[in-house]
Structures are given as structure tokens and as C-alpha cells.
Amino acid sequence: MRDEMAKMTMIDAINSALRQEMERDPTVVVMGEDVGKNGGVFRATVGLQDKFGEVRVMDTPLAESGLVGAAIGMALSGLRPVVEIQFSGFIYYAMDQIVSHAGRMRTRSRGRYSVPMVVRSPYGGGIRALEHHSESNEAMFAHSAGLKVVIPSGPYDAKGLLISSIRDPDPVLFFEPMRLYRSVKEEVPEAAYEIPLGEANIVREGADVTLIAWGSMLRQALEAADGVKEKGVNAEVIDLRTISPFDFDTISKSIEKTGRAVIVHEAPRTCGMGAELAARAMDHNFLNLKAPVVRVTGFDVPVPLAREEDFYLPDAYRITRAINQVMSF
Amino acid sequence: MTRTRVFEGKTDYIQILDENGNVDKALEPQLANEDLDVMYRLMITVRQFDRKAMNLQRQGRLFTYLPVEGQEASQVVSAYLLGKQDRTFTMYRSHGVFIARGFSLKQMFLMWMGTEQGGKIPDDLNDVPLEITIGSQLPQAVGSAMASKILKKDSVTAVYFGDGATSEGEFHEALNMAGVNRAPVVFICENNLYAISVPRRIQTASKTIAQKALAYGFEGVQIDGNDVLAVYATMKEAVEKARAGEGPTLIECLTYRFGPHSTSDDPSKYRSKEEEEAWVKNDPVLRMQRYMQARGIWNEAYEQQVLAEAKEMVDKAFEEAEAEVHVEPEDIFKYVYAEMPENLKQEMEYLKKVEEEKKELKK
Ligand SMILES: Cc1ncc(C[n+]2csc(CCOP(=O)(O)OP(=O)(O)O)c2C)c(N)n1
Numbered sequence: 001m002r003d004e005m006a007k008m009t010m011i012d013a014i015n016s017a018l019r020q021e022m023e024r025d026p027t028v029v030v031m032g033e034d035v036g037k038n039g040g041v042f043r044a045t046v047g048l049q050d051k052f053g054e055v056r057v058m059d060t061p062l063a064e065s066g067l068v069g070a071a072i073g074m075a076l077s078g079l080r081p082v083v084e085i086q087f088s089g090f091i092y093y094a095m096d097q098i099v100s101h102a103g104r105m106r107t108r109s110r111g112r113y114s115v116p117m118v119v120r121s122p123y124g125g126g127i128r129a130l131e132h133h134s135e136s137n138e139a140m141f142a143h144s145a146g147l148k149v150v151i152p153s154g155p156y157d158a159k160g161l162l163i164s165s166i167r168d169p170d171p172v173l174f175f176e177p178m179r180l181y182r183s184v185k186e187e188v189p190e191a192a193y194e195i196p197l198g199e200a201n202i203v204r205e206g207a208d209v210t211l212i213a214w215g216s217m218l219r220q221a222l223e224a225a226d227g228v229k230e231k232g233v234n235a236e237v238i239d240l241r242t243i244s245p246f247d248f249d250t251i252s253k254s255i256e257k258t259g260r261a262v263i264v265h266e267a268p269r270t271c272g273m274g275a276e277l278a279a280r281a282m283d284h285n286f287l288n289l290k291a292p293v294v295r296v297t298g299f300d301v302p303v304p305l306a307r308e309e310d311f312y313l314p315d316a317y318r319i320t321r322a323i324n325q326v327m328s329f
Numbered sequence: 330m331t332r333t334r335v336f337e338g339k340t341d342y343i344q345i346l347d348e349n350g351n352v353d354k355a356l357e358p359q360l361a362n363e364d365l366d367v368m369y370r371l372m373i374t375v376r377q378f379d380r381k382a383m384n385l386q387r388q389g390r391l392f393t394y395l396p397v398e399g400q401e402a403s404q405v406v407s408a409y410l411l412g413k414q415d416r417t418f419t420m421y422r423s424h425g426v427f428i429a430r431g432f433s434l435k436q437m438f439l440m441w442m443g444t445e446q447g448g449k450i451p452d453d454l455n456d457v458p459l460e461i462t463i464g465s466q467l468p469q470a471v472g473s474a475m476a477s478k479i480l481k482k483d484s485v486t487a488v489y490f491g492d493g494a495t496s497e498g499e500f501h502e503a504l505n506m507a508g509v510n511r512a513p514v515v516f517i518c519e520n521n522l523y524a525i526s527v528p529r530r531i532q533t534a535s536k537t538i539a540q541k542a543l544a545y546g547f548e549g550v551q552i553d554g555n556d557v558l559a560v561y562a563t564m565k566e567a568v569e570k571a572r573a574g575e576g577p578t579l580i581e582c583l584t585y586r587f588g589p590h591s592t593s594d595d596p597s598k599y600r601s602k603e604e605e606e607a608w609v610k611n612d613p614v615l616r617m618q619r620y621m622q623a624r625g626i627w628n629e630a631y632e633q634q635v636l637a638e639a640k641e642m643v644d645k646a647f648e649e650a651e652a653e654v655h656v657e658p659e660d661i662f663k664y665v666y667a668e669m670p671e672n673l674k675q676e677m678e679y680l681k682k683v684e685e686e687k688k689e690l691k692k
Contacts, residue, residue: 038526177668304661306392306443
């Protein structure tokens with residue numbers, strides 16, 4: 001039984017993680033807008049209220065700040081809340097609670113209290129959604145102390161990383177690329193498993209250039225890696241997975257080998273995670289680098305509306321261009 | 330020790346034209362036939378626009394759309410009472426307000442086609458782009474109303490939102506600030522009983538939404554939002570009060586959206602068929618027809634003519650919109666700042682180059 005696998009979408013995998021953690025630990029509660037009766041607008045929490053009841057799977061008033069603030073209070077009092085913010089563009093309402101309170105409670109109480117809370121949120125573009133429904137805002141939270149930020153790139157990782165996030169003693173922001181919710185299926189173990197936070201994943205080994213991506217951008221990076229392979233360029237592709245605290249060790253070792261790095265993210269360029277990773281490469285790999293680190297990112301503009309979002313989103317073509325740039329430097 | 334009552338409040342419910350067509354003569358607003366004709370045509374246009382948009386979305390020609398059918402009276406009639414100098418702050422379901430304010434149907438289609446050009450506010454209108462994040466428009470509306478007071482402008486602000494929005498902090502902060510400043514603003518809450526799937530009882534333990542105004546020091550009324558006469562009379566009073574410098578009003582319109590929350594929603598997950606059918610019988614358009622018929626200004630021939638005209642306008646507007654849609658890399662950079670900073674210029678040039686290269690590759 002334990003080794004049984006099932007073909008799952010990322011939505012199935014998230015649902016499975018929530019269900020198993022709720023079964024295992026009676027202090028886990030799920031709360032958010034439309035998560036109960038409706039099972040979530042993307043159906044991530046489907047069936048949970050039927051199984052665990054209205055007390056543990058709560059439809060809440062439409063109030064993100066109140067929701068996250070209340071979850072902090074619950075986390076301080078023995079529960080492990082998993083909050084859903086319906087789209088990551090609405091998380092700003094709860095910014096004060098997350099940044100100024102969830103991330104600081106451990107410091108402020110000198111370790112007496114912690115906030116073992118997970119804030120899950122559909123994230124990123126690629127589904128032609130309405131305004132404010134396609135934001136990539138991981139850097140804002142990585143910039144804030146005391147928070148962990150996780151972004152899975154597929155069903156298998158989503159389940160293992162979400163389980164680890166729920167079990168983690170600190171507040172975790174878990175951003176789910178909406179574009180991947182139903183577009184990919186993977187073999188996922190039926191049983192619960194953890195993927196440790198703070199560990200990057202070398203998805204493909206290669207000797208010529210290091211490609212670093214996460215979330216839905218991992219697929220674009222792999223597509224570009226396939227393309228350049230035909231021309232004899234072997235890219236090593238790394239999925240960062242945990243954005244904060246991140247695993248630079250894996251990246252650094254890779255750059256030692258390849259001497260070249262391309263960082264890909266959907267979020268805007270300025271002060272995006274790419275800037276931080278490039279700066280770390282300067283710190284740790286200055287003497288290994290054969291070319292400047294290149295970033296392929298979204299632009300410093302509001303995420304465009306549906307019909308124009310393809311202008312914004314990095315794709316395999318733009319990544320390939322960047323690979324050519326570092327290879328021919 | 331003393332214990333005295335320091336506050337006591339009351340909240341009224343207003344219905345003038347009931348579901349069976351009976352009119353409360355004492356409360357009936359004095360409406361000219363021409364007004365009724367204009368408002369009726371607007372409501373029919375809104376409905377035709379809405380149905381067309383839903384069909385187009387199903388065909389994949391629009392992306393997400395949020396239908397308004399069932400809520401036309403509270404939107405059209407309240408917006409009809411505003412002048413050009415007034416201003417509205419709206420939300421994603423406010424198609425009726427947009428149409429009553431004079432937005433072109435073509436512009437609205439461009440907006441719902443997900444183009445940047447659709448966001449353009451026409452130069453002759455003073456209204457603010459619709460809001461998608463819930464409740465954000467409320468404090469902004471209060472500020473806009475405060476500005477017209479400070480600048481001594483004869484301008485009233487109307488702000489539209491749903492029952493769900495009343496749970497956000499923004500709602501409470503806005504009402505509080507409006508009360509403290511006696512801002513010339515009318516808060517119009519379209520209580521359609523659900524925020525996506527979440528029923529009103531989960532939003533608030535209060536008996537009404539209207540009563541929340543009392544806590545902030547001004548009047549709130551609950552009305553039958555599918556009753557054009559109640560919307561007209563209440564809104565007229567609220568606008569006049571605001572214009573006279575006597576402060577804000579909260580109007581809670583009880584209504585119902587006939588369709589799904591959005592084109593991605595399945596209401597059968599949280600509403601019963603019986604409930605939906607009962608509300609369809611309470612259709613604001615049907616109720617207005619009955620009233621106009623009793624006044625001798627509605628009959629089948631009129632209906633057919635109004636419908637045909639509305640359909641033609643809507644179809645033509647969509648054709649024009651479709652012919653006009655174009656997207657350019659510049660679109661997404663052009664209006665971020667008054668003057669484009671260097672980083673955006675570089676990004677724009679890069680994108681233009683990339684797009685040209687892709688075109689070449691496709692050849
Ligand atoms: C701040 C914020 N949170 C969540 C959402 C997602 N959302 C969109 S509409 C909606 C329900 C709104 O209900 P209500 O205010 O009653 O207006 P209605 O849609 O019924 O007209 C929700 C939760 C959002 N747009 N903005």
C-alpha cells in the first residue's frame with residue numbers, strides 16, 4: 001500500500017496533502033474564502049469540509065487581513081492553520097499581519113511563541129485571468145524576515161513540499177502556480193511524504209550553463225534546455241523550490257562546474273529573486289564565472305491583462321536567447 | 330452607579346412596487362414617462378450586453394466575465410440619478426452602472442476582451458476604472474467625495490460594492506471616514522446574498538448590512554433592489570442629501586444574480602434550483618414592465634422594438650470592438666509613469682526586438 005502511486009494533477013496532489021495532514025494531526029485547520037462548501041475556486045479543498053466538518057474547514061468572511069490575523073492567533077494557541085488566499089494578488093490586504101506579525105512573533109517573544117501557519121495562494125500568470133489574478137510576488141516575502149516562501153513546480157513536489165510546510169514550525173507562504181494546476185500530471189505517492197524545505201532540486205545535469213528557475217518557469221527552462229542540447233549545449237537545470245530561505249550551496253556548486261548562469265523568473269526584474277541570486281553568485285563564484293549572470297524575468301510593469309500577458313511571461317525563446325548570450329560572451 | 334441608554338438605532342426596509350405590481354402611493358416617486366422609458370431601455374441594453382458577453386465567453390472570444398443579470402435595477406436606476414459632474418467607483422459586476430453612465434458598449438467589450446486599450450476612460454467621463462480587488466474602491470470614493478467638498482465642487486460620489494465587500498476592513502474604514510467628514514458619498518451595496526459561494530450569514534452576524542451605517546454616525550436603509558421605484562426614491566434622497574452637504578448614506582439593495590458568479594463558477598454547488606427560480610420570478614425587468622404597463626406605456630410592440638434596438642446596438646458594438654482590437658508591446662509600458670524611466674525603455678526595446686525575432690522565425 002505504502003508504495004502505491006497515482007497519476008495526479010497539482011490540484012489533486014495539494015488536496016491529498018491537506019487531507020492526509022488533517023487526518024494525521026487534529027490541530028490542522030483549513031480556512032479561507034469559498035474553501036468549504038465550494039471546495040475552493042480551483043477545487044483544491046474539495047471534499048475536505050464533508051470529511052472534517054465546518055469547524056476544521058471554515059468558510060470565512062471576505063477579509064484577508066482578518067483571516068490571516070485570526071490564523072496567527074490560532075497558531076499561537078495550539079492550532080496549525082492552513083489559510084487559502086484566493087489569489088496572490090489579494091495577499092496585500094494581509095501584508096501587515098504576515099510581514100509585521102507572523103514573521104516576527106518568534107523574535108518578539110524571544111522564542112516563546114511561534115506561528116506554524118501556512119498561507120497557500122494560487123499564483124502567477126499564464127491562464128488569461130482578470131487583473132490582479134496573475135501576480136508573482138514571492139520577492140516581497142523573501143525580503144521579509146521570519147517567513148518561508150515555497151513554490152512547487154509540479155504535482156510531486158507540491159504534495160511533499162506542502163506536507164513539509166504544514167509540519168514546519170514557522171510561517172510558510174506556499175505559492176501555487178495556477179498555470180500548472182491541471183496542465184501536468186505526474187506519478188505521486190498515495191502515502192504522505194516530505195520534501196525538505198530549503199533544498200533546491202537538480203532537475204537535469206549539464207556541464208555548460210546553469211539554469212535556475214522555479215514554479216511554472218521550470219518548464220520553460222527545460223524546454224529551452226532541450227532546444228540548446230541539439231546545438232551541443234548541456235544545461236544544468238535547477239529548481240529552487242524554496243525561495244526563502246534558499247539553497248545557494250547547490251547553485252554555487254553548479255556554477256563552479258559550468259561557469260555560467262541564467263536565472264529565470266516570472267516576477268518583475270527589479271529587486272526580484274534573480275537580483276539576489278546574481279549577487280550571491282558574485283559573492284561565491286566570482287572567480288568561476290566565464291560570463292555575467294543573465295536574468296530572464298517579467299518586466300517592471302503591472303502584470304498585463306489577459307490578451308497581452310504573453311508579452312510579459314518569459315518563455316523558452318527568451319531563455320534560449322539568454323543561454324546564447326552567456327555561451328557566446 | 331448609573332446605567333442610561335446612550336444609543337438606540339433603527340433601520341428601515343423600503344419597498345414601493347411589490348412583486349405583484351402593487352404600488353405604495355404614499356411613497357411612489359413622481360417619475361415622468363420619459364424617465365421610465367430611458368431607464369427601461371438602459372436595463373434592456375444591460376441585459377443584452379450581459380447575455381452577449383456570456384455567449385462570447387463560451388465561444389472563447391472573451392476570457393473571464395462576471396454576469397450582472399438580475400441586478401440591473403439597483404445599478405441602472407441609481408446611476409441614472411447621477412449627473413455628469415458626479416463620479417462613480419465601481420466593481421467588476423457594475424456593467425449596468427457603466428452603461429447608464431454613458432460608457433460606449435464598444436469600450437466595454439474592449440475592456441472584457443482583456444486588452445489594455447479597454448481600460449481607457451473616455452475624456453467626457455469622470456468615472457474611475459472598475460475595481461477587481463474587493464472593497465478597495467470604498468476609501469478612494471470617500472476621498473474623492475472629500476475632495477469635492479474641499480474644492481467646493483458640486484459633485485457627489487457613488488460607490489458600488491457587494492455584500493462580501495462589507496467584511497473587508499476597507500468598508501469599515503471608508504464608512505468611518507465618510508461619517509467623520511460628512512463626505513458627499515452614497516454607498517450602494519448590492520446584496521445579492523452570496524459572495525461567490527459564501528452566503529450572507531457567513532459574512533456578518535448583523536441582521537442587515539444597512540444598520541452598519543448607524544455605527545459610523547449616518548443613515549443606512551435596506552431596500553428592495555429589484556424594485557425600480559424604491560431604488561429611485563432612496564437614491565434620489567441620498568444624492569440630494571449629499572449635494573446639500575448633509576453627508577453620506579448607505580443603501581443596501583436586496584437583489585440576486587441570476588447567473589454564476591463568473592464564467593468559472595458553478596452555482597449549483599451552493600444554491601438550490603428552487604431559490605434561483607423564485608428569484609427569477611422576482612426579475613426587476615418584469616416588475617418594471619408591469620408597472621409601465623399599468624401606466625399605459627408598455628406593451629408587446631414596445632417591448633419588441635426596445636429589444637431589437639438593444640440587440641442591434643450590442644451586436645454592432647461587438648463587431649466594432651473586434652475590428653479594433655490590437656495589441657502591441659508598447660501597450661504594457663506606456664502608461665506606467667508620466668515619463669518612462671530608463672529601465673522601462675530598455676525592457677520595451679528588448680521586448681520589441683524579441684517579438685520581431687519571433688515573427689521572423691514563424692515565417
Ligand atoms: C480582496 C479580494 N479578495 C478576494 C477576491 C476574490 N473574489 C472575487 S469576487 C468575490 C466575492 C465578492 O462578493 P460580493 O462582494 O458580495 O460581490 P458579488 O461578486 O456578489 O457581486 C471574491 C471572494 C477579490 N477579488 N478581492
